[in-house]
Amino acid sequence: MLETFNFRVILEYMPLYLQCFLATLWLSALSLLGAIAVGTIACAMRLSQSRTFSRLAGIYIESIRSTPLLAQLYFFYFGLPSLGLMLPEWVTGVIALTLNSGAYYAEIIRAGIQAIPYGQIEAGIASGLSYFQRMRYIILPQALGMTIRPMLGQAIVLVKDSSLLSLISIMELTRAGQLLTSDRFMPAEGFLTTAVFYLIIYYMLKGFSSWSEKRLIFREAH
């Protein structure tokens, strides 16, 4: 297999790969931002006093976590048109990724907040800090310190999950590999190049994760 490995075809397809690499990056970045927003809201609802809100968020989180992303993706891809919503594929893909990762982020944020001993909040109240000040100076710095690793871990999962978007024919890294496979019948060249690009993102995020653990001030929270 390796004797016939064709680097020239990879070079020839490099512009396509770079373009798809960028597509993967921005599709993931967009979904990541959306997921953190959705996750924060879902977490706030889950922890709220209102039983309705809490239950709604619970249903959302549990049903996302108990079903595969691919089924959710197809649910939106085939389901939204039958509701009369004709969206471009990439919008459907970003919606599915956002809602999927949002549920996991809600759980990560909740674990971070609940890990802070209630005594600290009481001490904050007793010291006369306002709700905002308690959040800003006591809860969030510690919660962030505890959740930064799982958050980056979920970001890695999100980037990898974005490969499923190729199955609804969105142009991104995995799709580039599929194209090289179907155009030239060179699956080895196609998918190994794709894998290398994903590894680049993975090692960058992993490096950032261990850097943040060592360097950031709020590590004392552990």
Next chain:
Amino acid sequence: MWGFYFGELVHSLPFFLKGLWMTAAVSGLSLIAGTIIGFILGIIRASGNKVLRSIIGAWVDLIRGTPFLVQVFIIFFILPGAGIELEAFPAAVIALTNLAASFICEIVAGGILAVPSGQREAATASGLSAYQQLRYIILPQAMRTILPPLVGQYVLLVKDSSVVSAIGVVDITRVGWLTVQRIPEGLMVFGLVGILYFAICYPLINLSNFLERRMTVVGTRL
């Protein structure tokens, strides 16, 4: 119209149950094989040998750093080029076993390393052999750390098995995909697909949470 499609869907229920069986078969086989391989590699990874440790570490990084879909494509499309002809089903089981083994290996290694080193030293001082130490001292204690994430990993495994539908394994997701071509009600068809996955995953998630609570209680009592 909706009622008509619903009737059609009820008629194709046996088809869905076949898909459910396929999902259970693929994930069940990989679960057993992945657990065995993962435990062996995890024990090696937690042991002293530096070379073996870093080889396993590199393999884990490769698997964690690339999307499962790309791994499935590599195994299904590239291995035939190396002279290994595979049907879709064995290719899916191999890919999923590989994935499960890499994650379980990390869980097991983490669990073993979490056992205080004094335990091992005491075992050595009592004249236990390496096998006896592992069997009677290390593993029973490590299982407390290993078990909850291990069950959580099984949930991921069932969900990841949906990806093998991309190479034509007729699992639940593939059944949904085939059905939606005939019954163009995406929300209904993939709603059913979601319910079937939910039926497998939700009890497993609860089992994992239960084990986590249970093990923590046992841990504090000791």
